[in-house]
Every structure is written in structure tokens, then in C-alpha cells.
Amino acid sequence: MLQKLESFVRIPDWRLTTAEILYHLPDHPGVLQTFIWQKLDRAPAFPELTRFLDFWQREIEGPLHSVRVVSSALVRPAELRYSNHHLTLH
Numbered sequence: 001m002l003q004k005l006e007s008f009v010r011i012p013d014w015r016l017t018t019a020e021i022l023y024h025l026p027d028h029p030g031v032l033q034t035f036i037w038q039k040l041d042r043a044p045a046f047p048e049l050t051r052f053l054d055f056w057q058r059e060i061e062g063p064l065h066s067v068r069v070v071s072s073a074l075v076r077p078a079e080l081r082y083s084n085h086h087l088t089l090h
Contacts, residue, residue: 015071017041023062043071
């Protein structure tokens, strides 16, 4: 059962994607506002983010200034280090 679950969960190109969107306020175009968007998305095309940005440009009045994207793999090797020391603190 666990092996079936592991094979289901491991989708190598799906990533947790975060986008920091800077946009101009409609009433004050000289002022920038930040919006954080986060969702599971497929790298490297990021179709969910592209769909959201298309929606933004079509429906939201605040014009985009810039978008910064960061993504992290959901499944990756364990990040463990062994220590050669044992300390006891009183």
C-alpha cells in the first residue's frame, strides 16, 4: 500500500510555486502594491501561473509592474548531515 502511495505522490515536474506580483494601484499609478500568489504548478511552463496572469491582465484594473517567480520541488532527497560530536548541556 505504501509503495502505491509513494508512486502516486512522486510527480517530478509538479512544484510549489510562489509568485510575488508587483502592480500599480488604479487610483494612484505611482504607487506599487504587492500580491503573493502560491499554488502547485508544473515546471517549467507554469500553466497555472500563466492562466492567473492572463486573468489578471483581462479582469483586474491594476496594471502589472513585475512578477518574480520561485518554485521548489515537492519531492527531493533528504537533507541530513551526520555529526561527529555529542554535546551535553546542563
